[in-house]
Amino acid sequence: MNTQPVTRITPIHTALLLRQMVAASGQDMPLAHSLARRAGSVVEYARAERLEIPVIGSAPLFEEVRLVTRTRPAWALYNLSRDPLYLAGRFPVPARHLRRMRRMEAAGIQFDAVYVAHELPDDFRPGQDPLTLQVLAPEPPTQAVTMANHLGLATDRILSVCAALAGAPFALLATAGAGISAVLRDPVLMGALVPPGVNPDPGVPAIWFLLAAWRW
Amino acid sequence: MERVTFRQFLGRTVKYENLPVQVSPALRRGAWISWPVLVLTGLWFYYLPGGEVLRTEGFFRWTRGWQAGTWSFVEQNRIPFLAVNLGVLALAVLLLALTRGYRLAPIGLHAALFILVVYAALSTLFALFLLLPVLANLIAWIVIIAFIIASGIFGTMLLLAIMRR
16 A cells, blocks of 8 residues: 655645656765766856756666656656657747756756656546656647637627628628637656766666756 | 757757647638638729729719729729739638648737738728618619509509599
8 A cells, every 4th residue: 555645746846856756766876976077067057157957866867757656646757758748749848948948058058868757637547547648748828728719709700790791601600719728737857967978878877957847 | 778968859849839729710710711702802803893884873972972982993903902812812821731721820820810801801891892882872773663663553552442433
């Protein structure tokens, strides 16, 4: 029986959760001096650009999907090379976070591997429900959906006026637009650094950074 | 393990705010309607003001001046009118391709679709405005003819009633 407490996650506490995610044992692993130096330089570069890149901790890289089910909602942690959302072609990121990450890249900050944690729907049943793109993909932006509905209603009115003036052809065509509901989920992006000259293969020790976390 | 570096990741991102959103059914219908509307109003602006058939022979005097002014304006500018309509029609075709059949599009393209619908509606109103003198006279003639027929029927019935006595 699972005696772990069920906790509600908010974005503020995400980093703590991620530490549990990446370091399955819950403990940091010893680091090579060269890796610690490399991580230190990333933090310095970021500081010079007035950016903050929190360090999550040290843990080996992994390739398989890692599910965190002790929390509610549950999370799925992917290496980006396996992430269905990334493999679908285009990974959506809010403009503010995209700008911030582009600044990081422009400052010369590089990561050897990138991971993403997806918050899963409340009714997701681990081991039973498949982790499909539909489960992980975000809903369309709420503001855009609202705007689209407003434009639909305005068009409806225009068609009604035209129908009144020009006659029947428009009358059949004027109906209200359908609303679209939006369900919110949180993705979290993480970057991992491995020691210089080492391939980022599974099991290689790495330092993990929190790149971005947002609420859709 | 396949590597996805930070740089590669950034190269395959898209702004969340630009994600495509479903086009509302009303806007989709409006966009489809704009096609025939743009063709018909374009043809109307090009051909009809030059036609003598619909020239008002003036039941209402005020419509003669109105028609003469507006129709000659359209007649003189019919090529620009037609060109703009065809240009907007080309935009409608382009939007059809960009929005996967007016179904899914970033919000900016929704705005473009809305502008298309508004232009088609304005074209319709303008075409109706040009037709108003014809309609006004047509209605007047219908009323006169109906009055004459009604008078004839009433007169005949009256005559028959007098003859029965």
